[in-house]
Amino acid sequence: MPTATHCPYCALQCAMTLDPAGPGTPRVAGRDFPTNRGGLCRKGWTSAELLGHPERLTAPLLRGPDGELAEVPWATALDRMAHEFRAARAAHGPEAVGIFGGGSLTNEKAYQLGKFARVALGTSRIDYNGRFCMSSAAAAANRSLGLDRGLPFPVTDLDDARAVLLLGSNPAETMPPFVRHLERARAEGGLVVVDPRRTATVRLTEEGGGVHLQPVPGTDLVLLLGLAHVVVHDGLADRGYLARRTRGLETLLPGLAAWWPERVEQVTGVPAERLRRAAHLLARRREGTYVLTGRGVEQHVDGTDTATAAINLALLLGLPGRTGSGYGTLTGQGNGQGGREHGQKADQLPGYRSIADPAARAHVAAVWGVAPEDLPGPGVPAVELLRGLGTEGGVRCLWVNGSNPVVGAPDAGAVERGLRALDFLVVADFFRSETAEHADLVLPVLQWAEEEGTMTSLEGRVLRRRRAVDPPPGARDELWIMAELARRLGAPGTFDPDPAVVRDELRRASAGGRADYSGITDELLDSGAPCYWPHPAGGTGTPRVLLDRFGHDDGRAVLVPVRPRAAGRAADPGPPAHRRPALHRPGTLTLTTGRWLEHYQSGTQTRRTASLRSDRPEARLQIHPATAAGLGIDDGAPVELTAPAGTAVARAQLSTDVRPDTVFLPFHFAGDQCANRLTGTTAVDPSSAMPEFKATAVTLRPLAPD
Ligand code: SF4
Numbered sequence: 001m002p003t004a005t006h007c008p009y010c011a012l013q014c015a016m017t018l019d020p021a022g023p024g025t026p027r028v029a030g031r032d033f034p035t036n037r038g039g040l041c042r043k044g045w046t047s048a049e050l051l052g053h054p055e056r057l058t059a060p061l062l063r064g065p066d067g068e069l070a071e072v073p074w075a076t077a078l079d080r081m082a083h084e085f086r087a088a089r090a091a092h093g094p095e096a097v098g099i100f101g102g103g104s105l106t107n108e109k110a111y112q113l114g115k116f117a118r119v120a121l122g123t124s125r126i127d128y129n130g131r132f133c134m135s136s137a138a139a140a141a142n143r144s145l146g147l148d149r150g151l152p153f154p155v156t157d158l159d160d161a162r163a164v165l166l167l168g169s170n171p172a173e174t175m176p177p178f179v180r181h182l183e184r185a186r187a188e189g190g191l192v193v194v195d196p197r198r199t200a201t202v203r204l205t206e207e208g209g210g211v212h213l214q215p216v217p218g219t220d221l222v223l224l225l226g227l228a229h230v231v232v233h234d235g236l237a238d239r240g241y242l243a244r245r246t247r248g249l250e251t252l253l254p255g256l257a258a259w260w261p262e263r264v265e266q267v268t269g270v271p272a273e274r275l276r277r278a279a280h281l282l283a284r285r286r287e288g289t290y291v292l293t294g295r296g297v298e299q300h301v302d303g304t305d306t307a308t309a310a311i312n313l314a315l316l317l318g319l320p321g322r323t324g325s326g327y328g329t330l331t332g333q334g335n336g337q338g339g340r341e342h343g344q345k346a347d348q349l350p351g352y353r354s355i356a357d358p359a360a361r362a363h364v365a366a367v368w369g370v371a372p373e374d375l376p377g378p379g380v381p382a383v384e385l386l387r388g389l390g391t392e393g394g395v396r397c398l399w400v401n402g403s404n405p406v407v408g409a410p411d412a413g414a415v416e417r418g419l420r421a422l423d424f425l426v427v428a429d430f431f432r433s434e435t436a437e438h439a440d441l442v443l444p445v446l447q448w449a450e451e452e453g454t455m456t457s458l459e460g461r462v463l464r465r466r467r468a469v470d471p472p473p474g475a476r477d478e479l480w481i482m483a484e485l486a487r488r489l490g491a492p493g494t495f496d497p498d499p500a501v502v503r504d505e506l507r508r509a510s511a512g513g514r515a516d517y518s519g520i521t522d523e524l525l526d527s528g529a530p531c532y533w534p535h536p537a538g539g540t541g542t543p544r545v546l547l548d549r550f551g552h553d554d555g556r557a558v559l560v561p562v563r564p565r566a567a568g569r570a571a572d573p574g575p576p577a578h579r580r581p582a583l584h585r586p587g588t589l590t591l592t593t594g595r596w597l598e599h600y601q602s603g604t605q606t607r608r609t610a611s612l613r614s615d616r617p618e619a620r621l622q623i624h625p626a627t628a629a630g631l632g633i634d635d636g637a638p639v640e641l642t643a644p645a646g647t648a649v650a651r652a653q654l655s656t657d658v659r660p661d662t663v664f665l666p667f668h669f670a671g672d673q674c675a676n677r678l679t680g681t682t683a684v685d686p687s688s689a690m691p692e693f694k695a696t697a698v699t700l701r702p703l704a705p706d
Contacts, residue, residue: 003468004031007044008104008448009600011150011331011458012175014040018048018449018468025049026449026469034530035155035457039177043600046609050447051469053608055431057444058474069442074476074484077441081399082488084424084440085121088397094376098125098385098395101344102402103133103333104601106453106465107517108502109478110335111350111509112495113401114343116482119368120491124379125395127346129403130339131382132410135688136303137293137329138340143304143687144311144558145320146551147514148352149460149533150337151328152320153544155181160324162288163190163281167310168220168296168694169330172200173597178330179204185288186210192278194223195296196592197622197664198657211278215268217592217662218695220297221564223275224309226264229256230279231316238286238318245550246315248559255561267564269659286318286325293329296594299693301683305562312559320557321546331458333601338456341515341533342506346379350506351513360513367509369493381689383410383681390421399426401478402445406434407602408667410691412676413646428478433604434670444475451477452499454525460545462520462531511537514551589627591641591696593667593675603668619673620653622664623700628654631700638703641665643696646677649703663698 002019015033020026026048030038050056060077061069072080088096099117101110110128117126134150141148158164158181171178179201185191189209193202202212215223231237232253242249261272282289291314297306307329314320314327331337342350343364353360355378365372379385386409388394398419409415419425419438427439436442450471455463479497486495496502500522511518516534520541524531535541549555598616599606606612621639633639635654640647641663649672650665658664667675678698681691 002029003466005449005466005468006455006463007040007334008047009043009334010175011334011336012036012155012178013334013455013457013463014044014177016040016044020469026051035459036177037180039180041176042598042612043606046611048449049609050605051449053431055608056472057430057432057442058472059444061439061442063440069439077443078481078484078488081426081441082485084397085485085489088423089122092396094122095125096394096396097121097123098398099123100382100385100398100400100403100405101126101128101339103128103130103336103339105335105339105344105402105478106451106455106499107335107338107342107462107506108453108499109401110339110344111342111506112479112482112502114350115368115493116486116495118375119370119493120482120486120489120495122374122376124346124376125385126344126379127382127385128339128344129382129405129408130333130336130345131689132299132408132691132693133295133332133336134298134329135340135381136298136300136685136690137307139304139688140307140311141329142551144308144315144560145546146557147545149515149545150331151459152546153326153328153459154461154530154532155459157324157326157544158182158290159184160288161185161190161290162188162285163192163290165192165194165278165282165291165313166201167194167224167291167293168298169292169294170195170199170201170296170594171330172204174332174595175330176597190281192281194220196659196662211274211281213270213274213278214659215270216659217590218300219268220300221302221306221309221562222259222264222267223270224306224313225256225259225563226261226268226275227279227282228309228313228316229259229264230261230276231283231313232256233260234276234280236279236283237316241318242315245321246557246559247554248561252312252559252561255563283317286322289317289319289325291317291319291327295332296592296694298329299690300695301685301690301692302565303685303690304687308560308562312562315557315559321550323544323547335455337458337460338454338462341456342510346381346385349509351510351517352515353513363512364509367505381684383684383689383691386415386418387681389415389418390423396423398422399428400435401428404429404433404435404602404604406438407604407670407674407676410676410679410693411645411681412674414681428481429604430475431604431608433602443481444472445481446471446475446477450475454503456533460532462517462525462533464525507537588697588699590662591643591675591678591698592662592664592694593679594664596666596668599666599668601668603670607668619650619666619669619675621650622653622655622658624656624658624660624662625654627660627663628652631702633700633702637705640701640703641678641698642701643678643680643698644682645680648672648674648677663700
């Protein structure tokens with residue numbers, strides 16, 4: 001009997017059925033659902049191949065005196081883990097123990113991990129890989145709109161869109177079924193895409209008569225200031241809406257005045273006339289216009305201000321908080337939304353509450369059966385947590401869940417060194433990922449089709465993940481692992497291994513919070529009814545948030561003035577001053593990283609999927625032919641990239657789709673090909689602690705052909 005569930009990969013959470021009947025790999029089929037309408041991308045179609053994969057972990061692995069990982073019984077593994085947690089705490093205090101989570105974990109696991117860290121371990125040291133995804137967009141939405149729900153409206157609202165500004169997002173590759181929601185806007189020539197590369201999404205846009213703005217990486221903020229300048233200067237702003245629904249216009253306007261299109265062109269490389277055309281295209285109708293951001297503009301050290309500039313533009317146009325128009329961010333990881341709502345993040349408690357808020361602490365502590373004063377305060381963001389690994393005052397004993405920071409975290413080489421310096425590293429995964437290779441203990445856990453739980457999609461809709469097949473006998477659910485560890489540690493409160501029990505507790509813990517799940521019962525979920533948060537007990541869900549009022553106390557959105565760093569000299573004929581000096585060293589190019597259709601995140605899963613691996617077996621460095629010729633680099637030749645953080649090697653792929661001053665490297669690959677050995681952490685976004693992924697100065701050197 002086929003089981004109705006959802007894809008394990010990205011935040012679109014395409015609906016599918018999984019039929020294990022018959023020999024071999026369970027059969028996947030797309031299922032009709034509003035977000036994907038039966039469609040799946042290649043990753044979704046091949047997702048079941050990993051269930052019976054020969055490299056699947058089926059027993060705990062403990063590193064022995066010989067330095068090798070060897071199978072041990074679960075009781076041995078858990079006893080040892082509890083012992084190491086206790087030893088680290090006794091020797092160095094509770095903050096010496098840490099947890100690093102993931103944005104693909106179910107809501108139940110993300111919730112329980114946050115509780116486990118604070119209650120069972122007594123540590124504030126928990127954060128997750130979503131910090132590297134969209135924490136800046138979340139910070140911007142909270143600051144400007146008073147609420148962060150990736151898309152504050154259902155995806156299907158976009159079906160009627162007439163104009164869409166896509167900033168740093170390439171859904172034609174990263175979530176192909178999403179693109180059909182843009183069809184009307186595309187057909188009417190209403191797509192505007194901001195991307196330093198000519199991507200699959202850009203080609204669709206151009207075919208429809210839309211506009212591609214191709215800025216120098218790292219200049220998105222200036223580009224957005226330029227668009228806002230045109231909107232204001234050309235009388236396109238919605239003054240009535242601004243008066244009714246926002247505050248701060250008077251503080252915003254002075255900062256926009258200086259960014260006339262010709263000046264913006266000097267900084268971004270985007271022709272002034274094209275910028276004007278884009279602004280007028282977005283303003284030609286209020287109804288049916290949307291502004292959507294993606295990682296391309298968010299994964300910067302000024303990511304929060306850049307996302308804020310996108311929201312300011314949307315507010316000037318009068319789009320957010322109305323039916324039929326709006327602003328949103330396209331969440332990437334499968335449960336990137338739910339993962340950041342329920343306590344896996346260093347500064348948050350369940351229900352999207354601040355851990356520094358006394359009322360929130362009291363509410364959650366009561367649900368957990370502990371005293372509020374026993375809960376630790378805010379922890380440190382992921383970059384800081386990983387930077388301190390193995391150091392005095394840093395984490396000495398780390399548990400990594402559903403994440404592969406050796407490939408996915410910035411300055412991956414330093415992360416690898418940090419993991420080696422730990423007293424004890426535990427990794428829970430279903431494959432021996434590159435991070436697991438450094439572990440003292442590896443715990444084999446369940447894959448998506450073997451577990452029960454809920455996920456929250458990019459539109460804030462809570463979905464059931466269903467068990468369709470039995471797991472291998474030796475694999476265990478993280479909820480069971482936490483229950484066993486809590487018992488061994490003598491933790492207060494309860495840690496139930498049953499997802500339904502944990503979900504019920506999550507409902508109570510989230511009640512009254514911004515992400516209130518208290519009314520999302522199992523009966524509702526099972527009925528197939530759309531369950532959008534906030535959904536208070538006894539009330540109804542909220543497909544469209546912010547319609548009547550924004551999330552701030554006065555109900556208004558805030559226009560927050562933002563400006564490029566050290567922007568004063570940007571009109572000089574020389575290099576634009578706001579850009580990081582490293583980008584302008586003679587001979588350097590700007591590296592931008594991103595995703596391919598065939599792979600997901602650090603590639604732990606998709607690099608093990610036969611057809612995906614055979615089509616995309618290794619990293620390729622996208623480089624403009626003129627740039628390559630100048631450096632003596634042939635198509636297909638190996639190239640060494642060097643950045644302050646480290647080096648990487650990839651074969652060149654010559655393409656006019658990338659700017660001559662820019663190179664692109666996907667971040668799905670490990671070892672020498674790891675793009676994140678080049679991305680640094682010397683600076684992070686001051687509001688969200690987002691490091692820089694999209695604009696890194698690199699030098700290139702052709703290597704001898706092999
Ligand atoms: Fe899965 Fe995302 Fe592809 Fe849909 S678009 S099939 S959710 S990876």
